[in-house]
Amino acid sequence: MNVITSNKIDIVKAETSKITSVDFDNLAFGLVFTDHMFLCDFKDGKWQKPQIMPYQAMSIEPSARVFHYGQAVFEGMKAYKDENDKVFLFRPDQNFERINKSSVRMAIPEFPKEYFFEGLETLLNLDKDWIKSGIDNSLYLRPFVIATEPAISASPANEYRFMIICSPAKAYYNEPVRVLFAEKYSRCADGGVGFAKAAGNYGAQFYPTNLAQKEGFQQIIWTDASTHDYLEEAGTMNIFFRIGDKLITAPNNDRILDGVTRKSVIQLAEDLGIECEVRRVSVTEIKEASRNGSLKEIFGAGTAAVISPVSAFGHNCEVFEIVENENSYAKLFKSTLLNIQHNLAEDKHGWRHEVI
Amino acid sequence: MNVITSNKIDIVKAETSKITSVDFDNLAFGLVFTDHMFLCDFKDGKWQKPQIMPYQAMSIEPSARVFHYGQAVFEGMKAYKDENDKVFLFRPDQNFERINKSSVRMAIPEFPKEYFFEGLETLLNLDKDWIKSGIDNSLYLRPFVIATEPAISASPANEYRFMIICSPAKAYYNEPVRVLFAEKYSRCADGGVGFAKAAGNYGAQFYPTNLAQKEGFQQIIWTDASTHDYLEEAGTMNIFFRIGDKLITAPNNDRILDGVTRKSVIQLAEDLGIECEVRRVSVTEIKEASRNGSLKEIFGAGTAAVISPVSAFGHNCEVFEIVENENSYAKLFKSTLLNIQHNLAEDKHGWRHEVI
Numbered sequence: 262m263n264v265i266t267s268n269k270i271d272i273v274k275a276e277t278s279k280i281t282s283v284d285f286d287n288l289a290f291g292l293v294f295t296d297h298m299f300l301c302d303f304k305d306g307k308w309q310k311p312q313i314m315p316y317q318a319m320s321i322e323p324s325a326r327v328f329h330y331g332q333a334v335f336e337g338m339k340a341y342k343d344e345n346d347k348v349f350l351f352r353p354d355q356n357f358e359r360i361n362k363s364s365v366r367m368a369i370p371e372f373p374k375e376y377f378f379e380g381l382e383t384l385l386n387l388d389k390d391w392i393k394s395g396i397d398n399s400l401y402l403r404p405f406v407i408a409t410e411p412a413i414s415a416s417p418a419n420e421y422r423f424m425i426i427c428s429p430a431k432a433y434y435n436e437p438v439r440v441l442f443a444e445k446y447s448r449c450a451d452g453g454v455g456f457a458k459a460a461g462n463y464g465a466q467f468y469p470t471n472l473a474q475k476e477g478f479q480q481i482i483w484t485d486a487s488t489h490d491y492l493e494e495a496g497t498m499n500i501f502f503r504i505g506d507k508l509i510t511a512p513n514n515d516r517i518l519d520g521v522t523r524k525s526v527i528q529l530a531e532d533l534g535i536e537c538e539v540r541r542v543s544v545t546e547i548k549e550a551s552r553n554g555s556l557k558e559i560f561g562a563g564t565a566a567v568i569s570p571v572s573a574f575g576h577n578c579e580v581f582e583i584v585e586n587e588n589s590y591a592k593l594f595k596s597t598l599l600n601i602q603h604n605l606a607e608d609k610h611g612w613r614h615e616v617i
Numbered sequence: 618m619n620v621i622t623s624n625k626i627d628i629v630k631a632e633t634s635k636i637t638s639v640d641f642d643n644l645a646f647g648l649v650f651t652d653h654m655f656l657c658d659f660k661d662g663k664w665q666k667p668q669i670m671p672y673q674a675m676s677i678e679p680s681a682r683v684f685h686y687g688q689a690v691f692e693g694m695k696a697y698k699d700e701n702d703k704v705f706l707f708r709p710d711q712n713f714e715r716i717n718k719s720s721v722r723m724a725i726p727e728f729p730k731e732y733f734f735e736g737l738e739t740l741l742n743l744d745k746d747w748i749k750s751g752i753d754n755s756l757y758l759r760p761f762v763i764a765t766e767p768a769i770s771a772s773p774a775n776e777y778r779f780m781i782i783c784s785p786a787k788a789y790y791n792e793p794v795r796v797l798f799a800e801k802y803s804r805c806a807d808g809g810v811g812f813a814k815a816a817g818n819y820g821a822q823f824y825p826t827n828l829a830q831k832e833g834f835q836q837i838i839w840t841d842a843s844t845h846d847y848l849e850e851a852g853t854m855n856i857f858f859r860i861g862d863k864l865i866t867a868p869n870n871d872r873i874l875d876g877v878t879r880k881s882v883i884q885l886a887e888d889l890g891i892e893c894e895v896r897r898v899s900v901t902e903i904k905e906a907s908r909n910g911s912l913k914e915i916f917g918a919g920t921a922a923v924i925s926p927v928s929a930f931g932h933n934c935e936v937f938e939i940v941e942n943e944n945s946y947a948k949l950f951k952s953t954l955l956n957i958q959h960n961l962a963e964d965k966h967g968w969r970h971e972v973i
Contacts (some may be wrong), residue, residue, distance in 0.1 A: 291680070330819035368824045448809070460685055463771050465817070486807050
């Protein structure tokens with residue numbers, strides 16, 4: 262076993278790589294993982310020395326609080342490789358800040374910044390061959406924290422594990438998606454944990470999404486739980502509406518995730534001279550805009566999906582088709598973002614973080 | 618190894634029991650587990666043959682969906698032993714129905730009734746020495762289901778594990794609790810998963826509860842997320858208010874757990890000739906009743922806590938003390954319930970389920 266003990270991370274390297282067994286042209290999202298994983302345990306009131314080891318199953322007590330009380334948060338990030346084999350992350354400071362914001366809301370101790378970046382960078386160096394160049398390729402990174410303490414009283418754990426696992430990715434949604442505007446089910450409440458990347462927010466969407474899929478919609482756009490009148494986010498994506506030449510997206514609040522792609526799109530709109538209003542968007546407004554022909558586009562924005570165009574939406578048993586726009590903002594933002602991420606365009610806001 | 622293969626469950630018995638190392642007079646809740654656990658895996662579209670094995674840590678992939686998306690549900694039950702060493706469960710049919718109701722909402726496949734009861738009864742027979750007689754003693758049973766499939770796309774898993782672990786218990790809350798009425802934070806939304814015992818509902822309460830504890834309150838009584846005007850439940854307990862001689866509790870809805878102890882109290886109230894209204898209860902009504910002296914009691918009802926009297930509540934920076942009532946309903950319901958559960962009183966509704 263190849264054990265490297267540095268001052269910062271204890272590293273056990275994989276004896277052989279699985280990389281030759283992977284078909285990089287036909288990757289389903291989130292099924293294949295790289296050779297290594299990063300982990301760091303919290304116990305005795307502090308984060309212990311981080312480790313990197315071969316990706317593998319782990320041993321955990323059935324009484325670990327994560328299984329019972331969903332005390333768990335995560336992040337989604339990507340690493341990109343340019344044609345010169347340089348490797349970049351995109352605004353990783355945002356993910357670092359957000360995982361700790363999520364952790365605070367879920368009563369999980371915050372993770373130290375130096376461990377987060379040291380872990381990511383060391384892991385990416387070890388598994389850099391898994392990052393393929395080309396605009397459609399990336400390495401999806403999944404930092405997450407789980408409550409590991411074996412105790413089932415309903416209170417915060419005293420022991421946690423922070424991990425990063427990595428999965429090579431192609432574009433997430435290849436086709437435009439049909440979405441349903443939520444009328445009955447809700448994703449979260451004011452004063453709840455919707456703004457956090459808390460594990461339970463996602464599992465709670467599966468059943469309503471299954472129902473929507475039976476009606477021919479791939480995703481749900483969640484509305485406010487009190488009235489279902491205002492459009493909020495899509496669960497794995499924030500949502501943008503284009504009426505005429507103007508872009509509109511819902512403001513962040515207790516219920517809406519502060520998406521990194523969302524805030525990048527808002528900035529890029531400013532750079533490109535596209536007006537973008539951050540304000541509440543009502544279902545009525547979007548239906549009227551669709552009826553009078555001023556609704557030009559709807560698209561989702563998120564790390565996994567990047568930019569995902571919407572081809573139709575359903576509400577109250579009606580379906581509204583969206584005609585594909587020749588001069589599409591979705592395409593423009595997607596290519597602009599991907600070019601910045603892959604070091605093919607100027608990075609005027611300093612969003613690229615060079616790792617290798 | 619003592620392997621028993623029956624038609625129904627594959628059993629591996631523990632070689633030695635840990636029971637002699639346990640101080641049954643000084644048990645913290647949910648820290649000590651019995652010698653055996655029950656598990657059953659769902660894969661290839663069906664629940665596989667159940668197993669009982671020594672309680673132990675298990676191997677699970679870091680990419681298991683439960684860690685990332687909180688796709689997990691649980692139940693809380695208790696087994697009781699009478700003075701003749703007969704062992705009983707209390708209304709286990711209710712827990713069985715509810716775990717499947719929770720599972721449906723979390724897009725988890727329903728668990729077969731025969732496996733649920735066969736598992737519980739076989740496990741209790743193996744670990745019956747862990748159930749101590751006496752009114753303050755019980756064996757807490759924790760059935761739960763987790764998504765084990767190693768895949769991090771945000772969609773329902775294809776593989777699950779159903780487990781039952783058992784922990785000997787003393788009375789959960791020994792002292793009356795001080796509670797805070799929620800004004801800012803929420804437990805769940807209309808159209809959400811609050812009615813289900815979904816893991817994420819619990820972790821989401823830890824942070825606001827920590828804040829309440831800093832103000833001297835042990836628990837929060839959650840209010841409706843839209844207005845915070847109506848009192849709903851306490852997260853691990855349903856809540857009853859006594860105004861004059863009348864009992865009031867909130868109706869079940871999307872947000873409130875359909876508690877087994879709650880519905881038993883409602884039935885016992887009828888049996889005892891105590892008027893019980895199931896209707897919305899406003900914060901204003903309870904504050905006024907406290908001010909005019911008609912608020913006699915508040916108590917929580919739940920499997921872990923049984924009946925937990927409330928000694929004070931806080932709202933909007935005011936604290937309202939509740940004078941202990943000589944002729945307490947909380948005490949009456951607690952002793953009535955415990956006597957039925959421990960086979961010390963007539964069981965006119967057939968709530969006891971004899972196991973051994």
